[in-house]
Amino acid sequence: xxxxxxxxxxxxxxxxxxxxxxxxxxxxxxxxxxxxxxxxxxxxxxxxxxxxxxxxxxxxxxxxxxxxxxxxxxxxxxxxxxxxxxxxxxxxxxxxxxxxxxxxxxxxxxxxxxxxxxxxxxxxxxxxxxxxxxxxxxxxxxxxxxxxxxxxxxxxxxxxxxxxxxxxxxxxxxxxxxxxxxxxxxxxxxxxxxxxxxxxxxxxxxxxxxxxxxxxxxxxxxxxxxxxxxxxxxxxxxxxxxxxxxxxxxxxxxxxxxxxxxxxxxxxxxxxxxxxxxxxxxxxxxxxxxxxxxxxxxxxxxxxxxxxxxxxxxxxxxxxxxxxxxxxxxxxxxxxxxxxxxxxxxxxxxxxxxxxxxxxxxxxxxxxxxxxxxxxx
Numbered sequence: 001x002x003x004x005x006x007x008x009x010x011x012x013x014x015x016x017x018x019x020x021x022x023x024x025x026x027x028x029x030x031x032x033x034x035x036x037x038x039x040x041x042x043x044x045x046x047x048x049x050x051x052x053x054x055x056x057x058x059x060x061x062x063x064x065x066x067x068x069x070x071x072x073x074x075x076x077x078x079x080x081x082x083x084x085x086x087x088x089x090x091x092x093x094x095x096x097x098x099x100x101x102x103x104x105x106x107x108x109x110x111x112x113x114x115x116x117x118x119x120x121x122x123x124x125x126x127x128x129x130x131x132x133x134x135x136x137x138x139x140x141x142x143x144x145x146x147x148x149x150x151x152x153x154x155x156x157x158x159x160x161x162x163x164x165x166x167x168x169x170x171x172x173x174x175x176x177x178x179x180x181x182x183x184x185x186x187x188x189x190x191x192x193x194x195x196x197x198x199x200x201x202x203x204x205x206x207x208x209x210x211x212x213x214x215x216x217x218x219x220x221x222x223x224x225x226x227x228x229x230x231x232x233x234x235x236x237x238x239x240x241x242x243x244x245x246x247x248x249x250x251x252x253x254x255x256x257x258x259x260x261x262x263x264x265x266x267x268x269x270x271x272x273x274x275x276x277x278x279x280x281x282x283x284x285x286x287x288x289x290x291x292x293x294x295x296x297x298x299x300x301x302x303x304x305x306x307x308x309x310x311x312x313x314x315x316x317x318x319x320x321x322x323x324x325x326x327x328x329x330x331x332x333x334x335x336x337x338x339x340x341x342x343x344x345x346x347x348x349x350x351x352x353x354x355x356x357x358x359x360x361x362x363x364x365x366x367x368x369x370x371x372x373x374x375x376x377x
Contacts, residue, residue: 005066006126007047009038009059016058072112079253080105082143089169090148095155111151113158120190132184145172145260154189156269163270170262174206194280204261299338309335329368
């Protein structure tokens with residue numbers, strides 16, 4: 001297996017300053033670097049930069065992905081966790097921790113489960129996943145505990161934790177209705193639909209949060225006029241992004257996040273996985289039954305009127321290509337099954353002979369028809 005690594009950073013609230021951008025360029029001579037992003041792809045070698053310092057100097061989120069097991073996500077929280085007590089049950093493990101700054105309340109939330117190569121399905125659209133992950137930061141700053149629960153579940157399910165001994169953290173409200181960013185986090189760490197469904201069993205409904213515009217309006221009403229004048233002046237004289245960053249920072253610093261409801265389960269990770277297996281079996285059974293019904297309906301349609309299927313095979317042959325020829329053979333095999341014992345019995349065989357006679361040089365077509373038993377081997 002060839003090595004594949006992606007190291008990416010993104011700024012969210014505002015761009016990296018010119019001074020700090022110089023520092024970012026010192027971290028890699030190969031990366032594509034802007035005030036909003038830093039991207040590097042490796043097929044050999046490693047990233048030697050200081051990820052923590054890069055987050056402290058302007059970037060807000062960092063993803064390090066490697067196909068040999070590394071899936072590290074770091075998120076910069078300039079004023080720390082909004083409710084440290086509520087966040088505590090999801091942290092405390094070295095693989096998911098909040099690393100406080102030496103000075104001030106800020107710090108970095110780090111999520112880094114341990115997996116052997118091949119444990120999780122490989123990911124390729126890392127840019128898309130990272131873009132979908134960006135709103136996680138705002139959700140965490142707003143007190144949403146669902147991202148922390150998903151991080152905890154990813155760590156508790158990794159290779160370094162015994163599922164029989166590891167217990168589940170409190171289940172946050174709304175776990176059955178994840179945001180797009182939270183679904184991206186689940187995808188990053190291979191948390192499947194069945195496991196998430198099992199985890200959400202018994203979860204409280206999503207809390208009713210007021211409109212962000214209303215929250216901003218209420219907060220601004222309580223700010224001194226002199227401070228608001230300074231912000232307006234900053235908007236007129238500096239970059240809008242920098243001014244917005246300053247205002248949002250003050251908003252988050254002075255506003256306490258509302259408490260997010262949770263339910264305390266009594267499950268081990270092994271019990272949770274057992275429940276997920278039952279859900280997966282039920283989902284698979286339902287999909288199989290639905291597929292069987294759809295197939296029966298399709299075959300019945302073919303038997304009632306085989307002409308569209310015959311036309312489709314001729315159209316596919318005209319397209320030329322191995323995929324098209326394979327589809328021709330499969331369609332004819334389905335038509336043969338659908339018309340068996342009916343007045344159209346033998347029609348599929350006649351069509352196969354017709355297509356072969358009209359296209360004697362199409363060896364792949366002949367091979368596909370032979371594979372489905374229409375021609376002698």
